[in-house]
Amino acid sequence: EDLPCTLADLRAAYADGITPRAVMTALLARLADIDDPGIFIHLEVAQTLLAQADALGAFDPARPLWGVPFAVKDNIDVAGMPTSAGCEAFTRYPQTDAFAVARLREAGAIPIGKTNLDQFATGLVGTRTPHPVPRNALDPAIVPGGSSSGSAVVVAHGVVPFALGTDTAGSGRVPAALNGIVGLKPTLGAVSAGGVVPACRTLDTISVFARNVEDAHAVCAVMAGYDAADAYARPLRMAPPPAPLPAPRIAVPDHASLRFFGDSLQAESFSATLETLRRRGAEITPIDFGPFHDVAQMLYDGAWVAERYSVIAELMESEPEAIHPVTREVIGKARGMSALDAFRGIYRLAELRRHCVQLMADFDYLVVPSIPRFYSCADLAADPITPNSNLGTYTNFVNLLDLCALTVPVAPREDGRPGSVTLIGRAGADGRLATEASRLTRAVAGIAAPAMPAEPADDEMAIAVCG
Amino acid sequence: EDLPCTLADLRAAYADGITPRAVMTALLARLADIDDPGIFIHLEVAQTLLAQADALGAFDPARPLWGVPFAVKDNIDVAGMPTSAGCEAFTRYPQTDAFAVARLREAGAIPIGKTNLDQFATGLVGTRTPHPVPRNALDPAIVPGGSSSGSAVVVAHGVVPFALGTDTAGSGRVPAALNGIVGLKPTLGAVSAGGVVPACRTLDTISVFARNVEDAHAVCAVMAGYDAADAYARPLRMAPPPAPLPAPRIAVPDHASLRFFGDSLQAESFSATLETLRRRGAEITPIDFGPFHDVAQMLYDGAWVAERYSVIAELMESEPEAIHPVTREVIGKARGMSALDAFRGIYRLAELRRHCVQLMADFDYLVVPSIPRFYSCADLAADPITPNSNLGTYTNFVNLLDLCALTVPVAPREDGRPGSVTLIGRAGADGRLATEASRLTRAVAGIAAPAMPAEPADDEMAIAVCG
Numbered sequence: 004e005d006l007p008c009t010l011a012d013l014r015a016a017y018a019d020g021i022t023p024r025a026v027m028t029a030l031l032a033r034l035a036d037i038d039d040p041g042i043f044i045h046l047e048v049a050q051t052l053l054a055q056a057d058a059l060g061a062f063d064p065a066r067p068l069w070g071v072p073f074a075v076k077d078n079i080d081v082a083g084m085p086t087s088a089g090c091e092a093f094t095r096y097p098q099t100d101a102f103a104v105a106r107l108r109e110a111g112a113i114p115i116g117k118t119n120l121d122q123f124a125t126g127l128v129g130t131r132t133p134h135p136v137p138r139n140a141l142d143p144a145i146v147p148g149g150s151s152s153g154s155a156v157v158v159a160h161g162v163v164p165f166a167l168g169t170d171t172a173g174s175g176r177v178p179a180a181l182n183g184i185v186g187l188k189p190t191l192g193a194v195s196a197g198g199v200v201p202a203c204r205t206l207d208t209i210s211v212f213a214r215n216v217e218d219a220h221a222v223c224a225v226m227a228g229y230d231a232a233d234a235y236a237r238p239l240r241m242a243p244p245p246a247p248l249p250a251p252r253i254a255v256p257d258h259a260s261l262r263f264f265g266d267s268l269q270a271e272s273f274s275a276t277l278e279t280l281r282r283r284g285a286e287i288t289p290i291d292f293g294p295f296h297d298v299a300q301m302l303y304d305g306a307w308v309a310e311r312y313s314v315i316a317e318l319m320e321s322e323p324e325a326i327h328p329v330t331r332e333v334i335g336k337a338r339g340m341s342a343l344d345a346f347r348g349i350y351r352l353a354e355l356r357r358h359c360v361q362l363m364a365d366f367d368y369l370v371v372p373s374i375p376r377f378y379s380c381a382d383l384a385a386d387p388i389t390p391n392s393n394l395g396t397y398t399n400f401v402n403l404l405d406l407c408a409l410t411v412p413v414a415p416r417e418d419g420r421p422g423s424v425t426l427i428g429r430a431g432a433d434g435r436l437a438t439e440a441s442r443l444t445r446a447v448a449g450i451a452a453p454a455m456p457a458e459p460a461d462d463e464m465a466i467a468v469c470g
Numbered sequence: 471e472d473l474p475c476t477l478a479d480l481r482a483a484y485a486d487g488i489t490p491r492a493v494m495t496a497l498l499a500r501l502a503d504i505d506d507p508g509i510f511i512h513l514e515v516a517q518t519l520l521a522q523a524d525a526l527g528a529f530d531p532a533r534p535l536w537g538v539p540f541a542v543k544d545n546i547d548v549a550g551m552p553t554s555a556g557c558e559a560f561t562r563y564p565q566t567d568a569f570a571v572a573r574l575r576e577a578g579a580i581p582i583g584k585t586n587l588d589q590f591a592t593g594l595v596g597t598r599t600p601h602p603v604p605r606n607a608l609d610p611a612i613v614p615g616g617s618s619s620g621s622a623v624v625v626a627h628g629v630v631p632f633a634l635g636t637d638t639a640g641s642g643r644v645p646a647a648l649n650g651i652v653g654l655k656p657t658l659g660a661v662s663a664g665g666v667v668p669a670c671r672t673l674d675t676i677s678v679f680a681r682n683v684e685d686a687h688a689v690c691a692v693m694a695g696y697d698a699a700d701a702y703a704r705p706l707r708m709a710p711p712p713a714p715l716p717a718p719r720i721a722v723p724d725h726a727s728l729r730f731f732g733d734s735l736q737a738e739s740f741s742a743t744l745e746t747l748r749r750r751g752a753e754i755t756p757i758d759f760g761p762f763h764d765v766a767q768m769l770y771d772g773a774w775v776a777e778r779y780s781v782i783a784e785l786m787e788s789e790p791e792a793i794h795p796v797t798r799e800v801i802g803k804a805r806g807m808s809a810l811d812a813f814r815g816i817y818r819l820a821e822l823r824r825h826c827v828q829l830m831a832d833f834d835y836l837v838v839p840s841i842p843r844f845y846s847c848a849d850l851a852a853d854p855i856t857p858n859s860n861l862g863t864y865t866n867f868v869n870l871l872d873l874c875a876l877t878v879p880v881a882p883r884e885d886g887r888p889g890s891v892t893l894i895g896r897a898g899a900d901g902r903l904a905t906e907a908s909r910l911t912r913a914v915a916g917i918a919a920p921a922m923p924a925e926p927a928d929d930e931m932a933i934a935v936c937g
Contacts, residue, residue, distance in 0.1 A: 204817055234820035309809035316810060340809035342776035343783060350671055353701035361698065
């Protein structure tokens with residue numbers, strides 16, 4: 004039976020009298036059909052999930068996420084489920100939900116389990132896990148993307164309308180691009196980090212995977228809320244998206260700055276999307292992306308890797324074999340780094356940030372390819388480092404520069420692989436990005452299916468049909 | 471002959487027909503009388519100064535600092551004068567003024583020389599210099615304070631109406647307190663750091679010494695201005711001071727948090743100042759200062775000392791004997807610090823900052839003793855570290871917490887030593903502090919000299935009579 008995979012569809016189904024128990028049952032059947040042991044590290048037992056579904060009682064439209072099942076990356080606490088961050092020796096058993104999960108539960112949502120990830124959220128590929136690698140939902144030959152691999156895949160399969168990831172280098176965007184869904188990386192500090200295993204504590208945020216922009220933004224709006232107990236929280240609100248800009252001024256990487264590592268179809272896909280934007284009134288300006296690339300480079304080559312080390316230093320010294328060998332190699336580099344290196348990196352970032360801010364000053368937002376190219380699982384087996392680094396080309400700089408980002412699917416490429424671009428805005432511009440990204444997905448849908456009816460009016464929501 | 475030592479007096483003198491040449495001549499005579507070889511590391515030759523005075527031409531009241539001589543701490547560039555930061559081997563010969571100095575010069579001010587300092591602005595005592603130690607302007611037995619020792623002393627002597635210092639740990643406040651003058655430490659980033667030798671680049675600011683609050687604020691307003699070339703500049707304006715608060719809500723360290731290291735007169739002086747504030751309508755609330763003390767502790771014990779090391783690492787490794795032995799010992803600690811230490815310190819600071827922000831939330835500003843006690847030059851000769859640390863008790867946390875501060879003289883203590891308190895406000899509250907500090911100095915003056923006429927109306931400026 005059909006499983007509604009957008010919030011609007013699910014809500015409509017509940018209003019029509021379908022029960023959460025029925026949805027939960029269908030969801031578990033769908034998961035069994037998919038038969039991918041790599042998606043969940045911990046799936047709640049069916050009996051408990053059905054009991055939680057029943058406990059919701061009668062449909063309560065006042066609760067914005069009433070009866071919405073969701074999946075949670077296994078570096079975010081859910082009360083009663085283990086949190087391992089993909090490392091058994093690291094496992095903790097939280098008695099309380101992460102701050103953001105608690106807010107979602109309060110709104111009526113039901114966490115169904117903890118998803119697989121690149122261990123300690125360190126990676127963009129999804130293959131750096133001691134568990135089976137989740138299969139990419141669209142093409143099992145290509146990597147699922149990471150680090151939020153399981154969360155992206157389970158949403159791409161239409162099992163749940165949304166799932167939580169985290170995003171430091173691009174872990175909430177790269178897997179969205181590889182699985183053809185939406186990935187929303189909010190402004191740093193908008194969503195509490197309470198109950199989240201840090202990767203780089205100064206650069207982390209919870210992120211959302213969903214089937215459309217509206218759902219991702221709505222979920223984020225429910226999660227967001229100032230948490231005084233989180234030293235990195237900021238008093239930001241996820242304001243309702245504003246009206247679209249009639250002629251958005253968009254900056255894109257200029258020809259010399261674009262990097263596709265030989266994937267010409269990806270270059271064509273990006274050009275086609277810019278053409279769509281232009282046709283819809285956008286002013287597109289190519290800019291030198293050199294400083295953004297320089298910032299991206301700093302995330303793993305610079306002292307910030309010491310932030311990752313700070314999370315696992317004790318474990319790494321006492322029980323190194325408990326850590327995935329690639330993760331150990333990547334994070335182990337922090338051992339040789341001095342406080343001098345750290346501050347020199349901080350200074351260099353401040354200077355590059357100033358430069359990037361100036362480059363962005365005349366524009367409403369940036370649009371970049373979400374990923375420069377695709378990589379297969381075989382590519383990663385042959386070289387676990389280089390493809391991972393390349394995948395972060397258009398994502399790694401975003402949190403270092405305190406920007407927000409929204410990854411959206413666009414028309415599939417000629418070879419059928421998912422097209423994707425990412426909109427990037429200034430801190431706090433989450434609502435603006437949602438409006439613009441939503442308009443882009445409508446425009447792209449219009450091109451991909453020219454027989455479709457006219458563009459919906461502004462007060463309608465564009466609903467992807469799936470499932 | 472009399473040398474006007476406030477901007478208003480000097481301006482009035484110029485309006486009356488006195489020439490900059492006459493002022494410059496009197497100033498040089500005064501300096502000769504003081505006969506302290508420790509104040510200046512480099513004093514411009516008289517001929518040049520007189521020529522610059524003459525070059526100003528006719529009095530131009532449109533230039534806010536027309537004909538105002540000032541001194542510059544020797545870690546700030548003045549074109550044509552060497553910058554040594556108190557270390558001969560480090561000396562550079564800048565061809566251009568520091569950004570802030572250029573703005574002052576544009577307003578008509580004339581830099582007369584470069585003042586002595588604790589080498590590399592590392593210290594709060596003024597004794598950590600290879601040059602003669604500047605004599606405290608009020609009592610040669612006590613230390614002049616640092617690191618901006620020469621700048622504070624020269625203003626306290628009435629030689630110039632203002633001088634520039636820098637402030638990282640308290641270098642713009644401690645020497646103001648020890649010499650009985652005003653020390654203004656603006657919000658970080660309000661004044662460009664362009665052309666300044668860094669101490670801790672993330673925590674440094676230029677500061678101003680003056681005889682009254684109005685002068686300090688006016689000078690700061692001229693210097694402030696966004697410098698896009700300084701990665702740590704912020705687009706703040708030194709707004710004109712607002713109207714005074716009728717009943718300011720002031721937080722002060724509670725009894726258990728106050729530290730005077732045995733100096734009971736300092737405790738009495740602080741109590742008397744609070745009593746004055748209370749009588750003028752302030753609501754004084756003692757708060758737990760523990761988290762502020764914890765932050766203060768981090769500045770030299772934590773990884774931030776690696777910022778100082780980053781400035782002199784090459785020199786320290788190649789030519790260690792070129793560096794003052796105490797400075798070398800203090801900064802050398804950075805060699806053993808890792809990037810892990812740096813990020814753990816950054817996290818701890820973020821948590822303490824959150825705590826401190828919450829403690830300050832219900833108050834307009836803080837008032838603290840500027841220094842906990844006095845130390846003699848003999849004390850420093852016996853132990854060059856502990857007295858220095860203690861002097862930072864009420865200053866070290868301010869830049870780490872991104873606050874602004876204004877140090878003002880209050881009634882002298884029973885033993886004749888200068889009384890001083892410091893007002894501390896949130897980032898950007900520089901104007902608010904100026905208003906409140908100005909009112910406090912008027913109130914204190916009223917108490918110290920009960921025969922004085924009634925408090926001036928709000929639109930009058932309180933002018934200290936001196937020199």
